[in-house]
Amino acid sequence: MSENLTRFGVSIPHSLLASFDSLIDKSGYANRSEALRDLIRDYIVEREWESDEETIGTVTLVYDHHIREVAEALTHIQHEMGDAIVSALHVHLDHHLCLEVIVAKGKSSEIRKLADRLIGTRGVVHGKLTSATVGRSF
Secondary structure (H helix, E strand, C coil): CCCCCCCCCCCCCHHHHHHHHHHHHHHCCCCHHHHHHHHHHHHHHHHHHHCCCEEEEEEEEEEECCCCCHHHHHHHHHHHCHHHEEEEEEEECCCCEEEEEEEEEEEHHHHHHHHHHHHCCCCEEEEEEEEECCCCCC
16 A cells, blocks of 8 residues: 655653653564554554444454363354354364454444453453454554
């Protein structure tokens, strides 16, 4: 995507800029502009999620498949809310634990509802919803 760039000035305290420069250096950014663009994009994605627009996200789950009926419960929830699910990935981590990553698309409220139900399922050791965007705002 080739787009015209706009330069603008920003006034911030020296200590804040020094902290920012240190973080972007550790993160491997080529320059401040790249880091600022990512921060602005993250801010826009947060606003999209607050306004309940159509968006996309991932639900990452780690669960113990030896817990009675956890796999069946997770599958049942996914079938109930299947219209929002784009894809799912299942990985066997070890003898007890599985990792599941579910990609969901739709209104942010529906994706949150799906994530809450999945993460709250008995046997889920850890769960996290990661918000993303379909990119229409950029």
